[in-house]
Each structure stands twice: as C-alpha cells, then as structure tokens.
Amino acid sequence: MQKSSNEGRLPKRRLLIVFGTRPEGLKCFPVASAALAHEAFHTEICVTAQHRDMLDQIISLTGLPVHYDLDIMRPGQTLFDVSERVLKGMESVLEHARPDIVMVQGDTTTAMAAALAAFYKRIPVAHIEAGLRSHNIDSPFPEELNRKIIGDIAKWHFAPTAEARNNLLAEGKPADSILVTGNTVIDTLLHFSGMLDNDDLMSAEMAARFSFIDVSKKLVLVTGHRRENFDGGIERICKALKVLAARGDVSIVFPVHPNPNVRNVVRAELADIPNVHLIDPQEYLPFLYLQKKSYLVLTDSGGVQEEAPSLGKPVLVMRENTERPEGVAAGTARLVGTDVDVILRTATNLLDDESAYRNMAERHNPYGDGKASQRILEELSHA
Ligand code: UD1
Ligand code: UDP
Numbered sequence: 001m002q003k004s005s006n007e008g009r010l011p012k013r014r015l016l017i018v019f020g021t022r023p024e025g026l027k028c029f030p031v032a033s034a035a036l037a038h039e040a041f042h043t044e045i046c047v048t049a050q051h052r053d054m055l056d057q058i059i060s061l062t063g064l065p066v067h068y069d070l071d072i073m074r075p076g077q078t079l080f081d082v083s084e085r086v087l088k089g090m091e092s093v094l095e096h097a098r099p100d101i102v103m104v105q106g107d108t109t110t111a112m113a114a115a116l117a118a119f120y121k122r123i124p125v126a127h128i129e130a131g132l133r134s135h136n137i138d139s140p141f142p143e144e145l146n147r148k149i150i151g152d153i154a155k156w157h158f159a160p161t162a163e164a165r166n167n168l169l170a171e172g173k174p175a176d177s178i179l180v181t182g183n184t185v186i187d188t189l190l191h192f193s194g195m196l197d198n199d200d201l202m203s204a205e206m207a208a209r210f211s212f213i214d215v216s217k218k219l220v221l222v223t224g225h226r227r228e229n230f231d232g233g234i235e236r237i238c239k240a241l242k243v244l245a246a247r248g249d250v251s252i253v254f255p256v257h258p259n260p261n262v263r264n265v266v267r268a269e270l271a272d273i274p275n276v277h278l279i280d281p282q283e284y285l286p287f288l289y290l291q292k293k294s295y296l297v298l299t300d301s302g303g304v305q306e307e308a309p310s311l312g313k314p315v316l317v318m319r320e321n322t323e324r325p326e327g328v329a330a331g332t333a334r335l336v337g338t339d340v341d342v343i344l345r346t347a348t349n350l351l352d353d354e355s356a357y358r359n360m361a362e363r364h365n366p367y368g369d370g371k372a373s374q375r376i377l378e379e380l381s382h383a
Contacts (some may be wrong), residue, residue: 016099019183020050020086020110021247022301025058027134028105028286030187030373031128032064041379046093048086048110049073057283068093079142082109090117101126101380104150106108107143115150126380128184130157131164132323139228139321156383158376160367161326182368185306190370192288206289212277217251218252218351220244225257226300226319233338234262237318238269240343245275250351251277253290296350305333312363316346331359
C-alpha cells in the first residue's frame with residue numbers, strides 16, 4: 001500500500017512565542033526564526049510591546065513576523081499597568097491562536113503575565129533562560145519573583161547553564177523537565193557579530209555614525225535601567241562617571257534607557273559634561289559595535305553582562321548581586337554595586353593597570369556555544 005505523505009508524521013505543534021521588551025526580542029529571535037522554518041511547528045509570534053520603539057528596532061532588524069501585537073506600552077507605565085494589560089490581552093490571543101505550547105523568555109513582567117495567562121488556559125509553557133536566581137526577592141526587582149513564578153508554571157525549563165539547572169533542581173523541579181541549552185543571547189550575538197566583522201561597508205557606516213567618539217581615548221560604555229537602582233543608584237552611578245570623565249583619557253558613551261526614572265536623572269546629572277556622550281538607545285548592531293570598540297563596560301543590564309564576557313570586555317556590574325554569577329566566576333565581570341568610590345576605584349585600576357586589565361579581558365564564554373535555539377527546538381519537537 002502506498003503511504004500517504006503525512007503518514008508517520010506528528011501533526012504540527014502550534015507554538016506561540018510571546019515577548020515584549022528589547023532583551024526578550026533579541027533572545028527570542030534565534031528560536032523564533034528557527035521555529036518558523038521548522039516542519040514540526042506551526043509558529044506564531046505575539047508581541048506585548050511592553051517596549052515599543054526599542055522592540056520595533058528588533059523586529060525591523062530581524063524581520064520576524066508579528067501575528068499579534070497587544071501594543072500595551074504607555075509612557076511611565078507601572079508594574080500594575082504592564083501586568084494587567086498583558087494578562088488581559090493574552091486572554092483573547094490564546095483563544096484565537098489556540099497554541100499547544102506557549103514560549104516565554106527570561107524574567108520580565110511580559111514573560112510572567114503571559115505564562116500566567118497560559119496557565120489559566122491550561123496551556124503548557126516552555127521557558128527559555130530558566131533557573132537564574134539571585135536568591136533575593138528584592139533584587140533584581142521584580143524580575144527575581146517573575147522568574148520564579150514562570151519556573152513554577154513551566155513544563156519545559158531551558159536552562160542556560162549548569163548553575164541555573166542546579167537552582168531548578170534545588171527547588172524540586174523534575175530533572176527530566178530541565179535541559180541545559182546555553183543562552184540564546186549567544187546565538188544572536190554570533191549571528192550579528194559575524195555580520196559586523198565581515199561587512200566592510202557596515203563597519204564603515206558604524207565608524208561614521210560614531211565619529212564623535214575620540215578614538216585616541218579609552219571607550220567606556222555605560223548602560224543602566226534596573227528598578228532597584230532608581231532609589232539613588234542611578235544618581236550615584238552618574239556622580240562616579242562625572243569624576244571618571246575628568247581624567248581626560250576616557251570617552252564615556254552612555255545610551256540612555258528611555259524609562260523616565262533613568263532618563264531624567266541622567267540628563268540632569270550628565271548633560272554637557274566633557275567626555276560624556278549621552279545618546280539614545282542604540283539599535284542592536286550599533287550597540288554591538290560599541291561593545292566591540294569599548295575598553296570597559298559599566299552596566300546593570302542582564303544581557304550586557306552575558307555579552308561582554310563573550311567579547312572579552314571587562315564588565316563592572318553596577319548592582320549589589322547578580323543572578324548571572326558565571327561571568328564573575330570566569331573573571332570577566334566584577335560586582336561593584338552603586339557606591340561612587342567602589343565604582344571609581346575599580347574602573348581607575350582597570351584604566352591604569354595594564355596587567356589587572358589583561359587578567360579581566362580574557363575572552364570567556366560561560367553562557368553558550370550558539371546552539372541553544374537548536375537544542376530547544378529539538379527537545380520540543382519530540383515533546
Ligand atoms: C523592562 C523590564 C526589565 C528589563 C528591561 C529591559 C519589567 C518589570 N521590566 O524594564 O526586566 O530588564 O525592560 O530594558 O518587565 N520606554 C519607552 N520606549 C520603549 C521602552 C520603554 O519610552 O521602547 C519608557 C516608557 O516610558 C515606559 C518606561 O520606559 O513606560 C518603562 O518601561 P518598562 O518596560 O515598564 O520598564 P523597563 O525599565 O524598560
Ligand atoms: N542593547 C541594545 N542597545 C542599547 C543597549 C543595549 O541593543 O542601546 C542590547 C544589548 O546588546 C543586550 C540587550 O539590549 O542584548 C540588553 O537589554 P537591556 O539592558 O535593556 O535589558 P536586560 O538584559 O537587563 O533585561
């Protein structure tokens with residue numbers, strides 16, 4: 001008997017990937033683009049647009065299709081606004097899309113509320129970048145709790161590192177529900193980093209875009225946006241930058257997050273300071289270019305903490321703790337908090353002491369090998 005072409009094949013699984021902010025967009029991109037091309041899945045993408053312009057930059061860079069857009073961002077939104085709008089918005093998306101699997105990434109309120117919505121509809125959740133823990137519910141706030149809630153809901157935990165897996169095991173998650181995949185941030189990084197390295201025209205474009213940077217000085221790249229740093233932390237970071245800038249041998253470039261709690265403070269403290277360039281949030285490729293050109297990175301960002309070690313750039317983490325201890329253990333990242341003196345002392349040491357710098361600037365890749373997306377889809381295709 002002649003076999004029909006579909007015989008022996010499982011029906012396509014309906015996969016709904018939900019994301020809302022810049023880092024989720026960047027980290028979902030490699031999984032989403034591979035899933036869209038994978039025969040085991042019927043893939044749709046829902047953006048909550050918790051971020052609007054910063055997310056649209058990612059959509060335009062990656063060319064990902066958007067099947068549902070909740071368009072929830074409002075200026076100065078609160079955690080209540082985001083939670084409520086995502087949860088309610090997901091109700092009708094889930095009714096319409098009828099997914100077999102809802103996939104979320106990381107620890108944002110979008111990811112938490114979308115997972116909760118899937119739980120209310122009894123749809124299994126796959127969690128990318130599962131298991132990171134600071135073990136302090138107040139920091140990162142509210143991300144530590146968001147990630148734990150998603151962890152309690154998820155059926156599949158895609159842990160980026162062995163340490164993340166151990167955190168999940170310690171919480172009693174079944175071993176066979178956890179897969180160590182590496183972090184998809186590295187899949188994204190390798191994809192676009194290759195583009196920058198191999199395209200002379202693009203490199204020339206980037207150099208022209210940043211022609212205001214004095215290349216004879218050491219480039220210090222800064223980002224900051226954590227909510228637990230709103231209560232004076234951002235201000236102290238700015239005070240440290242002001243002193244650092246006065247050295248004269250550094251060029252400080254600070255793409256300022258559009259959150260008004262960040263933007264207003266940074267502008268008030270650092271506008272018109274020589275050697276400090278306050279610029280808009282950069283698209284991913286220019287930001288990657290800046291990371292590659294930097295001497296030192298100062299940040300409280302999760303994603304940048306993961307990218308810098310892979311690029312061999314020392315990173316000072318301006319937080320009291322981190323749920324990404326692998327970079328610190330590898331020696332490329334150092335926790336400096338937001339104390340002005342500690343930031344200054346550590347940065348000055350790296351700027352002045354060549355061997356201290358070299359010790360930190362070893363290229364390490366604790367976060368993955370660029371194949372995380374492949375492993376995630378392979379696992380789900382047999383689920
Ligand atoms: C959010 C996430 C945080 C993540 C960060 C990445 C939560 C609670 N917070 O923090 O985990 O690390 O994104 O950047 O999920 N805004 C714009 N345009 C944009 C994006 C934001 O103008 O494209 C402004 C708006 O005024 C908005 C505000 O920033 O209301 C805050 O955005 P929100 O997503 O609530 O918080 P983030 O600080 O960006
Ligand atoms: N990033 C970017 N443009 C910028 C600053 C950061 O594209 O101006 C990228 C960065 O390379 C990383 C991600 O955004 O991949 C990190 O996002 P963010 O710091 O907003 O969030 P977090 O990672 O802390 O959740």
